[in-house]
Amino acid sequence: MSSTDTADHAADAAGAAADAEAEALLDRARGALGEALVGSHIAAGELWLRVDRESWAGLARWLRDEEGFTFFSFLSAIDWMPSPHGRDMDSTVDNVLDPPEAKEAPPTETGVAGGDTRFQLLARVSDVASGRSLIAKADLPTDDLRAPSWVPTFPGADWHEREAWEMFGIDFDGHPGLRHIYLPGEFEGHPLRKDYPLLARRVKPWPGLVDVELMPEADADGEGGTT
Amino acid sequence: MTVTERQQLSYIAAQAADARVNLEIETEGMTLNIGPQHPATHGTLRIVAKLDGEQVVSADPVMGYMHRGYEKLAEVRTYPQVTTLINRIDWLGSFANEVPFILAAERLMEVEAPPRAQWIRTILFELSRIANITLFLGDMAVQVGAITPVFFAFRDREHVLNQIEAATGGRFHPNFDRIGGLKDDLPAGWVAETRQAMRKIRRFCDEIEELVEGNEIFQARTRGIGVIPPDVGLSYGLSGANIRASGVDWDVRRDSPCGLVHDQVDWKVWTHPDGDSFARFWVRLQETREATKIVDQLLDDIPSGPIMAKVPVIIKVPAGEAYVETENPLGVMGYYVVSKGDLNPFRVKIRSASFSNVSITPWLLRGVYVPDIITILGSLYFILGDIDR
Numbered sequence: 001m002s003s004t005d006t007a008d009h010a011a012d013a014a015g016a017a018a019d020a021e022a023e024a025l026l027d028r029a030r031g032a033l034g035e036a037l038v039g040s041h042i043a044a045g046e047l048w049l050r051v052d053r054e055s056w057a058g059l060a061r062w063l064r065d066e067e068g069f070t071f072f073s074f075l076s077a078i079d080w081m082p083s084p085h086g087r088d089m090d091s092t093v094d095n096v097l098d099p100p101e102a103k104e105a106p107p108t109e110t111g112v113a114g115g116d117t118r119f120q121l122l123a124r125v126s127d128v129a130s131g132r133s134l135i136a137k138a139d140l141p142t143d144d145l146r147a148p149s150w151v152p153t154f155p156g157a158d159w160h161e162r163e164a165w166e167m168f169g170i171d172f173d174g175h176p177g178l179r180h181i182y183l184p185g186e187f188e189g190h191p192l193r194k195d196y197p198l199l200a201r202r203v204k205p206w207p208g209l210v211d212v213e214l215m216p217e218a219d220a221d222g223e224g225g226t227t
Numbered sequence: 228m229t230v231t232e233r234q235q236l237s238y239i240a241a242q243a244a245d246a247r248v249n250l251e252i253e254t255e256g257m258t259l260n261i262g263p264q265h266p267a268t269h270g271t272l273r274i275v276a277k278l279d280g281e282q283v284v285s286a287d288p289v290m291g292y293m294h295r296g297y298e299k300l301a302e303v304r305t306y307p308q309v310t311t312l313i314n315r316i317d318w319l320g321s322f323a324n325e326v327p328f329i330l331a332a333e334r335l336m337e338v339e340a341p342p343r344a345q346w347i348r349t350i351l352f353e354l355s356r357i358a359n360i361t362l363f364l365g366d367m368a369v370q371v372g373a374i375t376p377v378f379f380a381f382r383d384r385e386h387v388l389n390q391i392e393a394a395t396g397g398r399f400h401p402n403f404d405r406i407g408g409l410k411d412d413l414p415a416g417w418v419a420e421t422r423q424a425m426r427k428i429r430r431f432c433d434e435i436e437e438l439v440e441g442n443e444i445f446q447a448r449t450r451g452i453g454v455i456p457p458d459v460g461l462s463y464g465l466s467g468a469n470i471r472a473s474g475v476d477w478d479v480r481r482d483s484p485c486g487l488v489h490d491q492v493d494w495k496v497w498t499h500p501d502g503d504s505f506a507r508f509w510v511r512l513q514e515t516r517e518a519t520k521i522v523d524q525l526l527d528d529i530p531s532g533p534i535m536a537k538v539p540v541i542i543k544v545p546a547g548e549a550y551v552e553t554e555n556p557l558g559v560m561g562y563y564v565v566s567k568g569d570l571n572p573f574r575v576k577i578r579s580a581s582f583s584n585v586s587i588t589p590w591l592l593r594g595v596y597v598p599d600i601i602t603i604l605g606s607l608y609f610i611l612g613d614i615d616r
Contacts, residue, residue, distance in 0.1 A: 043547075044334065044549075046550065048548075064462075070458065070461045070462065071461045071464065071466075071477075072461070072462055072463070072464040072583075073464060073552075073559070073561070073578060073583075074464070074561075074563075074576065074578040074583070076563075076576045078565060078574050078576075079574070082567075083302075109567070111546075111547070111548045111565055112547065112548050122563065122576065124550065124561075124563075124578075128461065128470075128475055128477035128482075129477075131477075131482040131483045133483070135550060135563075153462075154462050154463075154464075155459075155462055155463055155590065156462055156463035156464035156465075156583055156586050156587070158586060159582065159583075159586045167298075180291075181290065181291060182290065182291035182294040182615065183291060183294070184291075191296065191299055192298060192299055198299060198300070198302075198303055201303060
């Protein structure tokens with residue numbers, strides 16, 4: 001419990017210490033995972049590790065058994081393809097009656113710790129004793145969306161993997177039973193993929209962007225206006 | 228009984244349930260559907276329980292009755308619009324839902340809210356915790372057949388909701404947090420009224436303690452029931468009071484604070500070694516009282532100054548990824564925000580507490596007796612909006 005006037009220094013020191021700790025963990029990960037570690041990133045004391053798909057389950061075991069990350073936070077995925085529907089999702093005209101012309105999709109860009117493929121697994125674990133956390137990523141080839149399951153290591157991954165299977169169409173080898181978790185059993189498609197249109201927007205125009213128009217007193221570049 | 232004996236008992240019960248299935252005794256099992264409209268499920272959760280006599284052989288929660296697809300909807304909304312959606316995740320502690328998302332956006336924008344905004348944020352954050360857990364304290368008694376405490380809970384929760392309404396304009400859905408600060412300053416006289424509300428809540432906690440905690444029936448129905456060992460709880464991602472009731476001394480407010488000012492006041496993280504339904508109730512009771520103390524201390528010295536940092540009218544968040552989690556009333560809640568420098572988030576992964584907390588039920592309900600299903604579900608305390616999102 002620091003007092004108010006020393007809080008800033010304490011925060012800076014804590015940030016530097018967290019970054020140093022993340023560096024040390026990254027070094028150990030390099031030693032333990034070797035070639036399997038294909039990318040990493042450190043920001044604000046947070047460490048991202050990107051491994052190849054074959055080492056995904058091994059990474060979980062290493063994190064839990066060797067490094068003490070016993071708390072399973074979440075597992076999900078990211079579809080890095082830019083939405084082919086683009087901004088027409090925000091359109092105020094009816095896209096069903098008046099379909100917009102097809103646009104060329106912008107190039108796919110992946111985020112921190114890099115990425116080579118459209119789909120990327122994303123998971124986070126924590127060590128409750130020391131308060132450390134780590135975000136793990138793994139690329140999945142688009143033509144073979146499968147990965148080893150984390151359920152043998154973290155039983156809590158069960159529902160998260162069912163959700164990722166349902167929302168992105170990713171298969172998990174070794175999962176005890178991939179079934180729908182939110183959507184009805186006969187549902188077709190994978191809603192969180194970027195090429196899955198948000199049908200509500202398709203059938204009913206959306207007036208939602210109106211409220212971020214410039215206020216009359218604001219400058220052209222959008223600065224000011226709030227105090 | 229010590230905790231190990233209790234763990235052993237629940238283990239033996241689970242083994243016995245297994246053995247009976249394996250022996251394939253002539254008796255036919257029975258499938259019992261609890262929900263989706265059962266009052267113990269706080270919304271529309273269905274539990275498909277396979278029974279052998281009075282014991283549960285397997286329990287399978289079925290959800291999705293309230294799935295609203297917030298992760299998809301967030302991708303087509305601007306950052307300020309997202310708070311309106313995520314208010315509805317845990318509807319009893321709505322303001323607390325907004326905080327981690329706003330903090331994640333602020334981290335990406337490298338904006339920091341001014342001290343006054345951080346202070347008021349923390350106060351409202353703790354008020355949502357009190358409003359949320361107050362209802363649990365009354366509701367837990369209903370699960371064992373005592374009706375009165377829940378009326379006390381509704382009565383006294385109103386004091387807190389009135390304060391939230393006075394400050395934000397909304398009892399349940401404040402939509403008050405903004406990137407860079409808060410929508411408005413506190414109204415006049417709010418601090419004194421909040422102090423009074425906190426006194427009433429402390430009195431309510433005492434009442435619950437006298438009425439419920441020491442009650443013989445309540446103890447018989449909750450002690451040694453639904454024991455979660457700490458390592459199992461952690462591997463299922465249990466958080467909040469559920470994991471602290473298993474003796475894990477972990478609170479995000481203390482251990483990895485981010486953007487809120489819990490480190491400026493003096494308070495204590497409560498844990499209980501037993502890990503049973505009673506422990507989960509007890510820890511939440513202590514936490515409610517502790518939250519009133521946090522609010523009281525924060526009210527003492529709210530810094531003066533602006534409540535909004537300088538941010539553009541049109542908020543474009545620079546490209547990047549950030550994950551921020553906070554200790555919400557139901558457990559650890561976090562948002563993984565991926566931005567591509569646009570008006571909309573590219574992807575928002577919502578880590579909601581109840582989803583992980585309930586994922587332990589197939590393991591936990593194996594071998595328990597039918598009436599204990601209700602007390603165990605009640606003590607895990609989940610909000611369906613927080614499971615289904």
